[in-house]
Amino acid sequence: MSRAETADPFQDTIAAIATPPGEGGIGIVRLSGPRALEVACRAFSPSSGADPRGFASHTIHRGHVVDPGTGAVIDEVLLLLMRAPRSYTGEEVVELHGHGGRVSVQSILSTVLRNGARAALPGEFTRRAFLNGRLDLAQAEAVLEVVRAKTEAGLKAAVRQLQGGLSGLVQGLRRELLSLLATLEASVDFPEEGLDFPEVGELEKRIYRVEEGLHALIQKAREGRLLREGAKVVIVGRPNVGKSSLLNALLGRERAIVSVIPGTTRDTVEEEFQVGGIPVRLIDTAGFRQEPGDPLEAEGLRRTRAALEQADLAIVVVDGSDHIAPSDLQAWSEPREPRILVVNKSDLPPAVSPAIYEGRFGVQPLFTSALSGQGVEDLRKALQRLLGGEAEGEAFTMVGPRHREALERAERQLLGARKGLGEGLSFEFVALDVRGALGALGEVLGETVTEEVLDQIFHDFCIGK
Ligand SMILES: Nc1nc2c(ncn2[C@@H]2O[C@H](COP(=O)(O)OP(=O)(O)OP(=O)(O)O)[C@@H](O)[C@H]2O)c(=O)[nH]1
Ligand SMILES: [Mg+2]
CATH class of the missing domain: 3.40.50.300 (P-loop containing nucleotide triphosphate hydrolases)
Structure with missing residues (x-):
């Protein structure tokens, strides 16, 4: 691996076994990164004899994984190519589908690792999907919930979150707060412009509506916990x-x-x-x-x-x-x-x-x-x-502990904003609270999030996910 690759973790190509350990119908080694195809093809020889560099995105090619050192054939495989950005991670992704034996899939992995890929960390594929904007953080977390779902209802809720169920609700509240913030700030910046000065009562009502929305989501956190645990x-x-x-x-x-x-x-x-x-x-x-x-x-x-x-x-x-x-x-x-x-x-x-x-x-x-x-x-x-079980025809919203904490923080900030308005505080200060609430909602979606939080979230994933 070159220095450049180690210096920027998103410049390197990662690889991992994507199927569960043990014998299976097939075993898959997945690669993701800017040079996924190049790395894979150092060890792959297509049966067609075509030049892999010319492979189109979303195509499948039969061939063999060969140890470039010894020339020994390791397995007969299918190579799947998904070029950036049309892939799970948003990067170039290659999957090598082998015969699913314990040793064969492990050998395919070690061959690509010896030829320029780095072993992926737990959840690193999904983390890259998040960092490349393919999923927001609530959706990335849902990937784990899908894998771990214990019941059909749990699975349904997780899939809904993966498709942006929770994110959509949070984004709706966020939009409302952004427009509120714009109103507040316009009155601060151009007080003499003869803008219609917003009515305090009207602003209070708008804040209260968002608080109600947050509250409804927080109530769902118990459901989410019960579904999971x-x-x-x-x-x-x-x-x-x-x-x-x-x-x-x-x-x-x-x-x-x-x-x-x-x-x-x-x-x-x-x-x-x-x-x-x-x-x-x-x-x-x-x-x-x-x-x-x-x-x-x-x-x-x-x-x-x-x-x-x-x-x-x-x-x-x-x-x-x-x-x-x-x-x-x-x-x-x-x-x-x-x-x-x-x-x-x-x-x-x-x-x-x-x-x-x-x-x-x-x-x-x-x-x-x-x-x-x-x-x-x-x-x-x-x-x-x-227990808040599934009402007929209605699916759960999965609100996890991390979401709940952020939503509660947003709720507190908005309560502060509303109180401030009631006490006749300057809009400047009210806007600060609204900003705080926006920041907290941004954390749910992962727009403002620290490396530590990401490490914590993806730590629970399996390698190859
Ligand atoms: N008629 C009738 N008998 C019942 C009913 N439910 C339980 N029993 C009888 O009541 C007795 C006690 O039932 P259990 O289920 O062992 O009661 P329990 O509360 O678990 O008792 P402990 O374990 O001793 O605390 C048994 O003879 C049951 O057949 C009922 O709905 N109707
Ligand atoms: Mg008894």
């Missing part, structure tokens, strides 16, 4: 109310042991399923007792509380065929919001009138029978609603 839903209640039966009913199979003996479940039982496209970890717990009778029960209670600590949602179950006990109320008071009150065993004659529950617990319960399955679908719908 999954939601923890914990089932609690006193012994024998039917917690394990409900878990089984929700899963549609006999996962947890159910018995007439109170205290059947001693430990937490966890199982994965999904509601509305959100991956859910459903956790059944040991029966809730106010005063544990033995050390085993005490340990069960400790585990129940630990599970509640990390819960995104709690289902509190009471037995509808039995009177309301103090431990029912205690079980209801333990988890934070959001929580759902479920009155189970509704197939049996009720011990109390249904209206009593609202008075004692402060919320309307959901009536279920884990035995007959009645009400279980309603419970699933309630879970979906509270």
Whole structure:
């Protein structure tokens, strides 16, 4: 590699295996950089005998990868050429499709590395796509979400972000702020020009509208997190109310042991399923007792509380065929919001009138029978609603933690701007806050972003992506 290449990282040509490790139908080595074709062709001999320099963009050529040192044939391959800027990275990209053996694809890679390419860093192809303006930063991040999606809804949201879903929303808000800034600055720069002096009330309204837009996006951050990481839903209640039966009913199979003996479940039982496209970890717990009778029960209670600590949602179950006990109320008071009150065993004659529950617990319960399955679908719908699951026909917007932080900063700046206006502050100062908000939105798209942030983002990518 020449000095010039090392001096400017975007002048060099990078290469990596783009397919997963192991044996496969094909194995792909991808190269990107100004000399991708030249480097590849030091080791590629086309079957047609044509001069590779004349290959047109977006064409495929059969040939062999040959070790230029020894002349040994390494693999029979197809070479794909995408010339700049019509490629993933915006640079010249060459893909060598080999036979997909562990050794053969590795040998193709080492051959191109010995012939002028540098091994790519994690996410470096996508990083180049970002730096060359093929994707904005929110889109580049979406590439990773697409690869990692756990459910179809998660994939749909990631693809939407990749296609510019989040970026479009942020850009809309940005445009509004830019026009606001122009109004403010015009009044600062040419106060005597007889321009229509903007009404403070009107400006406040315009800022408020953007704040609302930001707020709606920030609300989506929880959805995004749940989609990525999954939601923890914990089932609690006193012994024998039917917690394990409900878990089984929700899963549609006999996962947890159910018995007439109170205290059947001693430990937490966890199982994965999904509601509305959100991956859910459903956790059944040991029966809730106010005063544990033995050390085993005490340990069960400790585990129940630990599970509640990390819960995104709690289902509190009471037995509808039995009177309301103090431990029912205690079980209801333990988890934070959001929580759902479920009155189970509704197939049996009720011990109390249904209206009593609202008075004692402060919320309307959901009536279920884990035995007959009645009400279980309603419970699933309630879970979906509270977790922000996919409404019919509507896809998620993926707002990640990095976006959220920047959006919240923008929101704070705008609140400051609006307060400033209300207090009669000079437009110059108000404009400063609006500028701050614009900067924060620019970070979401990657218009203003530091090397460290980029390193952090692309660090999580795999090599070859
Ligand atoms: N009739 C009726 N019986 C139910 C219902 N749900 C559960 N049961 C019965 O209630 C008993 C206790 O059910 P479990 O699911 O083990 O209750 P649990 O809350 O997990 O109990 P512990 O693990 O001991 O805390 C079993 O005999 C179940 O068959 C229901 O909806 N209707
Ligand atoms: Mg149980």
